Amino acid sequence: MTYRREETVQIPESDLEGMSVDTLAVRAGQIRTDQLEHSDAIFPTSSFVYGSAAQAAARFGGDEPGNIYSRFTNPTVQAFEGRIAAMEGGERAVATASGMAAILSTCIALLKSGDHVVCSRGVFGTTNVLFQKYMARFGVETTFVGLTDLDEWSAAIRPETRMLFLETPSNPLCEVADLGALSRLAKASDAFLVVDNCFCTPVLQRPLELGADIVVHSATKYLDGQGRCVGGAVVGPHKLLEEVYAFLRSAGPTMSPFNAWVFQKGLETLPIRMRAHCDNALELALWLDQKDAVETVYYAGLESHPQHELARAQQSGFGGVLSFCLKGGREEAWRFIDGTRMISITANLGDVKTTVTHPATTTHGRLSPEDKERAGITENLIRLSVGIEAVEDLKTDLDRGFAALRA
Numbered sequence: 001m002t003y004r005r006e007e008t009v010q011i012p013e014s015d016l017e018g019m020s021v022d023t024l025a026v027r028a029g030q031i032r033t034d035q036l037e038h039s040d041a042i043f044p045t046s047s048f049v050y051g052s053a054a055q056a057a058a059r060f061g062g063d064e065p066g067n068i069y070s071r072f073t074n075p076t077v078q079a080f081e082g083r084i085a086a087m088e089g090g091e092r093a094v095a096t097a098s099g100m101a102a103i104l105s106t107c108i109a110l111l112k113s114g115d116h117v118v119c120s121r122g123v124f125g126t127t128n129v130l131f132q133k134y135m136a137r138f139g140v141e142t143t144f145v146g147l148t149d150l151d152e153w154s155a156a157i158r159p160e161t162r163m164l165f166l167e168t169p170s171n172p173l174c175e176v177a178d179l180g181a182l183s184r185l186a187k188a189s190d191a192f193l194v195v196d197n198c199f200c201t202p203v204l205q206r207p208l209e210l211g212a213d214i215v216v217h218s219a220t221k222y223l224d225g226q227g228r229c230v231g232g233a234v235v236g237p238h239k240l241l242e243e244v245y246a247f248l249r250s251a252g253p254t255m256s257p258f259n260a261w262v263f264q265k266g267l268e269t270l271p272i273r274m275r276a277h278c279d280n281a282l283e284l285a286l287w288l289d290q291k292d293a294v295e296t297v298y299y300a301g302l303e304s305h306p307q308h309e310l311a312r313a314q315q316s317g318f319g320g321v322l323s324f325c326l327k328g329g330r331e332e333a334w335r336f337i338d339g340t341r342m343i344s345i346t347a348n349l350g351d352v353k354t355t356v357t358h359p360a361t362t363t364h365g366r367l368s369p370e371d372k373e374r375a376g377i378t379e380n381l382i383r384l385s386v387g388i389e390a391v392e393d394l395k396t397d398l399d400r401g402f403a404a405l406r407a
Contacts, residue, residue, distance in 0.1 A: 029082025099218025113139030122170030183211025221350025277320025339404025
């Protein structure tokens with residue numbers, strides 16, 4: 001007689017407890033159907049059928065668990081949520097339509113009129129606009145501070161401060177925040193610490209273990225890794241995530257089943273990809289640092305970086321994004337970018353293909369000149385999201401950019 005282990009539709013979380021992020025990236029969150037498929041299933045349906053009117057009423061009333069409508073219950077989306085939550089070490093995740101939808105949903109769920117936010121200046125330009133322009137319309141005021149200046153963070157906190165928000169490493173200058181210190185500051189102020197972990201992913205950094213309350217992601221970036229879909233995620237404890245989920249159920253900025261399936265497959269290779277990104281980025285940072293036409297290279301992997309030791313302590317790698325300033329201004333930066341031939345000129349990051357952009361006129365183009373200056377977004381700044389091509393080929397293409405400066 002042949003004995004087989006009990007067939008289950010989902011790997012129990014207890015069976016994965018204590019396993020590495022590499023294993024969780026492949027195994028966590030999978031929901032098998034009664035066909036017991038090996039690959040992840042996809043459920044591209046808008047609604048679900050009930051066995052009876054009574055069952056439909058029980059589902060809608062919350063008396064019986066199960067799928068209702070794909071705006072807020074879909075097995076494919078739930079599988080992605082389970083996997084990213086496990087990788088981040090969170091109790092729960094909620095998938096959203098984009099990274100910005102993840103930030104907006106977190107703000108709407110946790111903030112109210114009269115609340116105050118302290119936000120790092122070193123955030124994605126659209127994040128800045130969301131807080132400064134749109135959240136302000138609903139009575140939420142934001143104070144922007146230097147990411148690495150703990151005294152400035154502390155001085156900005158008021159009795160009505162409800163949230164501390166940041167990216168680390170920052171976009172695009174790769175500054176690194178002391179998450180432990182900011183966590184203590186947030187807890188002492190009865191505020192939530194929300195961390196955008198887009199640049200590192202849970203492979204390189206797990207903010208919840210360092211004291212953060214919420215982690216947000218643009219899944220569009222490294223979680224997918226191949227520039228195929230737009231999506232986001234919010235990860236944290238059940239109590240806070242239930243509020244985020246309730247907002248999504250009513251407002252609808254949710255992830256589609258197809259996108260969730262793409263992201264779930266992307267997570268399977270995330271650990272391998274992140275290590276390749278890190279290796280290439282460090283080698284290019286060291287190489288660029290020796291170029292006469294380069295004034296400054298911003299990458300935490302360089303020993304000259306002011307937060308190098310902090311990054312070594314709270315990250316397991318330095319990431320795949322770096323920035324550098326050329327000697328000159330916008331004209332030189334654009335000439336360099338246009339001189340490349342293989343590298344993609346696009347503002348997206350986290351792709352297996354290396355991308356290059358001019359932050360002052362793209363990702364941070366909507367900021368005022370004063371806000372750009374305060375955030376260190378200069379006209380001669382170029383951002384590279386380093387892919388996984390052969391690093392010597394990347395150097396060859398970047399040398400075309402340097403040659404264009406001399407032409």
